[in-house]
Amino acid sequence: MHARCKLLLILLLASLLQGCALSRAQIRHADAVVAASIDRQSTCATADHCPTPSPLLDTAQKVLAESTPARPVHVVTLLDDSEASLAARISLIRAAKTSIDVQSYIWDEDDLGQLALNELIAAARRGVHVRILADQLFSFQDPAMLAQLARTSPNLEVRLYNPTFHAAHTPPLEFAAGVLCCFMKFNQRMHNKVLVVDDTIGITGGRNYQDRYFNWDNDFDYVDRDIMVGGPAAREMAKAFNRFWNHKRAVPLTHLRDVNRLILRTPSPPPWPAPRYVYPARVAAAQEEAENQAWLAEHVASNSLYTSKVEYFSDLPAKTEQPTRREAREYTAHLMRMVSNAKREVVLQTPYLVMSRRAEKIFKNLHREDPSPQIIVSTNSLASTDAFAVYAVSYKHRKTYLTRYGFNIYELKPRAELANDAYMQANVEDEDGGAPLVA
Known part of the structure; x- marks a missing residue:
């Protein structure tokens, strides 16, 4: 009963705040x-x-x-x-x-x-x-x-x-x-x-x-x-x-x-x-x-x-508002076409290796080509991510990514030696305290 009252209170607060525009x-x-x-x-x-x-x-x-x-x-x-x-x-x-x-x-x-x-x-x-x-x-x-x-x-x-x-x-x-x-x-x-x-x-x-x-x-x-x-x-x-x-x-x-x-x-x-x-x-x-x-x-x-053509992609604000509209998915469609047309290699770097059904279909078709382009993926390991639920979804499909789509997957270490060096360089000695800024 106590939990139900709290929920009702929160919903009442939400309804009041919704109409509080200036x-x-x-x-x-x-x-x-x-x-x-x-x-x-x-x-x-x-x-x-x-x-x-x-x-x-x-x-x-x-x-x-x-x-x-x-x-x-x-x-x-x-x-x-x-x-x-x-x-x-x-x-x-x-x-x-x-x-x-x-x-x-x-x-x-x-x-x-x-x-x-x-x-x-x-x-x-x-x-x-x-x-x-x-x-x-x-x-x-x-x-x-x-x-x-x-x-x-x-x-x-x-x-x-x-x-x-x-x-x-x-x-x-x-x-x-x-x-x-x-x-x-x-x-x-x-x-x-x-x-x-x-x-x-x-x-x-x-x-x-x-x-x-x-x-x-x-x-x-x-x-x-x-x-x-x-x-x-x-x-x-x-x-x-x-x-x-x-x-x-x-x-x-x-x-x-x-x-x-x-x-x-x-x-x-x-x-x-x-x-x-x-x-x-x-x-x-x-x-x-x-x-x-x-x-x-x-x-x-x-x-x-120094290079010639460079393309910059960005989702439209309408993607979250009306995701079914064709123009709202313009970036996604363009990116998918680029990947679909790959001949030699696709390199992906993402913290979360979770794909839509459309993306899965594209990579499945690429893997069937002869010769098929190499797919290289850099992503988090379980030890290097704070999004454990997302990693669990990725792990569930890991075997499919490796065998059916031919992915070469590289996972980030939880603590690389290079990170230690970078931390020491970034945290210089403080002038006031005189001690290195190391936790």
């Missing part, structure tokens, strides 16, 4: 307060917005200038190392002249999240148009911080994707209510991770803005990688960002109940605070590497390849 008058009022109180300080008076030179952006601009529709040119860099991936991001943000678009599933308020956010604020204050789109569920959980962020610079715009019950923060009870009352809408998350600078160069891949994605967490780290692409494909990345930015689920901060309320309560907010890093020496080291052109040349640019 009125247009409330939104207009908050927009007016933001316009009147926004921090208009500028750190640059020149037309180019005072960029810091970056060999990464310079190379991208060069290949873009050389490209034609018939003969595109790209520079592509695999960012395996988290240290290089972070330095590349900082370098590009500081080098931006016109625009920066950032899209992420997770944006924490730890050292990494603060560093990325403050670098973007600095770019906005020197005149660059900065847009941040983050999935609401695991990003920027402090409404007071967002109320300040909304007024940090007229060149900075922030939107949260698919906010639960029209708010930035989701307490546990509201989380449960979202799951129970409206799971399909609640589960329509945005997992895209993109950074595009000046529509010329972009980074996409598996890393969110959180310590554990850049080898900075003392207890737990993910092994991820990014791809940095300079050239025409960066414009496709920018178009994909715009599709999500302009979607009805991308909600401006003044439209969120808790943020709106705090903006109206504080018509004269304090200035944006200086970051408070747990390990400031580590942050300083990353910034120094981003400013060191020789370091970037050795650790980032040296891994670059």
Whole structure:
């Protein structure tokens, strides 16, 4: 009986919160307060917005200038190392002249999240148009911080994707209510991770803005990688960002109940605070590497390849809203056609080796060809994943993948020797405490 009462209470809460959207008058009022109180300080008076030179952006601009529709040119860099991936991001943000678009599933308020956010604020204050789109569920959980962020610079715009019950923060009870009352809408998350600078160069891949994605967490780290692409494909990345930015689920901060309320309560907010890093020496080291052109040349640019055609794919926002519509499955259909036409080799890397029936049919047909293309798959082992249920589904079909489809499967070790070295390099000695930053 007690459990039934709790369930009824949660459902009642959900029904009340569903109708708690702000009125247009409330939104207009908050927009007016933001316009009147926004921090208009500028750190640059020149037309180019005072960029810091970056060999990464310079190379991208060069290949873009050389490209034609018939003969595109790209520079592509695999960012395996988290240290290089972070330095590349900082370098590009500081080098931006016109625009920066950032899209992420997770944006924490730890050292990494603060560093990325403050670098973007600095770019906005020197005149660059900065847009941040983050999935609401695991990003920027402090409404007071967002109320300040909304007024940090007229060149900075922030939107949260698919906010639960029209708010930035989701307490546990509201989380449960979202799951129970409206799971399909609640589960329509945005997992895209993109950074595009000046529509010329972009980074996409598996890393969110959180310590554990850049080898900075003392207890737990993910092994991820990014791809940095300079050239025409960066414009496709920018178009994909715009599709999500302009979607009805991308909600401006003044439209969120808790943020709106705090903006109206504080018509004269304090200035944006200086970051408070747990390990400031580590942050300083990353910034120094981003400013060191020789370091970037050795650790980032040296891994670059020059190539012609590069395609960037991204799911459409409508895929989660109306998945049966043909245009909503455009990316999936295109990818399937590419795999179906393989002649020599298909290389897949995925944390979760679970396939749809359509994908199974494609690989089954490829295996029947003579000669059949080689299928190489890199994925997690049970010891290296935190998604145990998903691995169980994959394991259930493992024999079929090996025998019927001819997969060559490689699983990640739980703790590679290379990971130890990377951790020691990323966690430098802190200037304040004097002790190495090792857990």
